[in-house]
Amino acid sequence: MSQRIVIVGAGHAAGEFCAALMQDGFDGSITLFGDEPHLPYQRPPLSKAYLTGEMDRDRLFLRGADFYETHAIALKPNVSVTAINRGTKTVTTSDGSEEPYDTLVLMTGARVRHLSCPGADLGGVRYVRSIADADALGAALEPGQTMVVIGGGYIGLEVAASARKLGLAVSVVEMAPRLLARVASAEFSSDVHDLHTANGVSILCETGVAEITGNGDGQVTGVRLADKTVLDAHHVVVGIGVMANEEIATQAGLKTNNGILVDAAGRTSDPSIFAAGDVARFDHKLYGSIRLESVQNAVEQAKICADTIRGTTASYDPVPWFWSDQYDAKIQLAGLSAGYDRAVRRAGKRPGSGSIWLYREGALIAVEALSDAPAYMMGKRWLEEGQSPDPERIADTDIKIKDVV
Ligand SMILES: Cc1cc2nc3c(=O)[nH]c(=O)nc-3n(C[C@H](O)[C@H](O)[C@H](O)COP(=O)(O)OP(=O)(O)OC[C@H]3O[C@@H](n4cnc5c(N)ncnc54)[C@H](O)[C@@H]3O)c2cc1C
Known part of the structure; x- marks a missing residue:
């Protein structure tokens, strides 16, 4: 009987996994469940050229619908997988069905970490992870408005740069003593800090947020900092990191630890279940146990999973790389x-x-x-x-x- 592959999560890793598997022909069946309404797409432009209106929506999609049709990949948009039943080798979905698998591939990515201070749920407090997020933010931005970005990581800084391009006045508030504290050296942080101040962004490091202030209509009006200063804001964009979507794996008894644990071949602690992309954690000989949040990782780890599933000996040992466009x-x-x-x-x-x-x-x-x-x-x-x-x-x-x- 031909192999039945079920993929959970229709993001960057899933799109590349399908392409890699089809490259040398695959005669089994593939079913792809995604809880968003879209074909697999790339997220990097959401905080850059797509947000500023310089890139069309069509260019976000990794491949057109015809690719999935041609290869008889059964797409299931707007459907979440809610449970993995390892005993019966099925997954349960949000539309109430059960889908059998021989091989299950978990590419569920990560979701944004939410702000928890008072006012965090006011209208105009936004995050950027999906097309829907970028569409809503992009439609709301107007020249001359003010934006406070909470979190000086890559996504916050990219949104700050895009908003400056669109003519907004932007402040970045970061709790750590410097920008990019989690992911870059102090020396590089300082260069990026200079880049933003040279482009007119006001940067406040070692600064906590006490409250998001709002008006009677439930719309954001500003950000009150821990030192009681209030920054006026038409928009607040929060970029304080992401969390791996690992819950269905944990509930199914797979080994997880801030990410689904996989070996160099992409296998989880269950040999018929694979994981790749933002959700996967693996051991690296130079950097130890890591979970990478990058396109390179999504693409290369997905290919490793496809190779292993096809029976090729594959081993993932990347030099991680990443890019960001700002101004x-x-x-x-x-x-x-x-x-x-x-x-x-x-x-x-x-x-x-x-x-x-x-x-x-x-x-x-x-x-x-x-x-x-x-x-x-x-x-x-x-x-x-x-x-x-x-x-x-x-x-x-x-x-x-x-x-x-
Ligand atoms: C705004 C932004 C800018 C970025 N810029 C860069 C950049 O410049 N360079 C770079 O290298 N990387 C960048 N990244 C990171 C990069 O986009 C991610 O690393 C990449 O998308 C990870 O791919 P993935 O397939 O693992 O996860 P995702 O692309 O997040 O896809 C996972 C999908 O699974 C879905 N899902 C989750 N759980 C379930 C479930 N139970 N059932 C069904 N579906 C589910 C999710 O909703 C999502 O659609 C950026 C990310 C963002 C958000």
């Missing part, structure tokens, strides 16, 4: 910065460009580039090769980057 700057990161003990700065060719090279016990662990693609590309390649360039030579811009090693 005219391109941010590119390879490796992970956590635990670095030395940061080396290398100036770029153009004003405002450059890279930060991060070492731990003498070994390169990450490179963070601001509008400096050559540095990023060389750093990524050296990380892949396990090479550590001499920090003194990195800092010396008389030596061309390609000649450093």
Whole structure:
């Protein structure tokens, strides 16, 4: 009998998984459950070009409906999987049906963490995770209005940059002592801070939010900070991180720990169940136990799952990479910065460009580039090769980057 694959979650990983599985032909059946109304789509433009109106909705979708029709992939939009029944090898869905599987693939992604202070549920307090979120925010923004972004991570900063482009006055409030505290070095945070202040954003670090203030119509009017200052705001956008959608896996007895645990082949603790993307946690030889929230991870881990399911020996051992577009700057990161003990700065060719090279016990662990693609590309390649360039030579811009090693 041909293999029945059921996928839970119709996001970036699911879209790439279907494409990878179909590439060399697959004669089983695939059913794809997604709780959103859409075909699998890419989220990065939601806080960037799609939000500013520079990108059409059609370009968000990874593939057109014809791809799924051609490959007889049964799409089930607006349907959530509510339970995994490992004994019977079925899933229960929100429309009351039971779907049998031979192989189950969990690509449920992550959901936004919500603000819990008073006023957090006022109209005009928004999050950006889905097309619906970006549509609602984009439609509400008008030049001359004010926006407070709560959370100085990548998504908050991208929304801040987009709102500035649209002519809003923007403040970013961050509880940590610096921007990007969880995901970038202090040196790189400082460069990104400068980028935003140069573009007119007011940044308040080490600042807590006491309350979102509102009017009689239940609409937001501002943000009261812990020190009692009030920032006026037509819009409040919250970007304080995400949580893995792992509950159905935990309830089914799969091993989870802030993410569904998978091995290098994409398998969970049940050999007939796989997981990939934002929801999956795995062991990395350089960075330990990690859960990555990036397109690269969704794409590559999905391909590993497809390879394993097709019977190819596959092993996931990535150099993590990530990008972000803010104003005219391109941010590119390879490796992970956590635990670095030395940061080396290398100036770029153009004003405002450059890279930060991060070492731990003498070994390169990450490179963070601001509008400096050559540095990023060389750093990524050296990380892949396990090479550590001499920090003194990195800092010396008389030596061309390609000649450093
Ligand atoms: C605004 C924004 C900007 C970003 N920018 C970048 C960027 O510049 N660079 C980068 O590398 N990454 C970026 N990312 C991150 C990237 O988009 C994610 O890492 C990627 O989407 C993860 O793919 P995924 O398939 O794991 O999860 P998702 O794309 O989130 O898809 C998971 C899907 O599963 C659905 N689902 C969950 N539970 C169930 C269930 N029980 N039943 C049915 N369906 C379910 C969810 O609703 C969702 O539709 C950005 C993310 C956002 C939100």
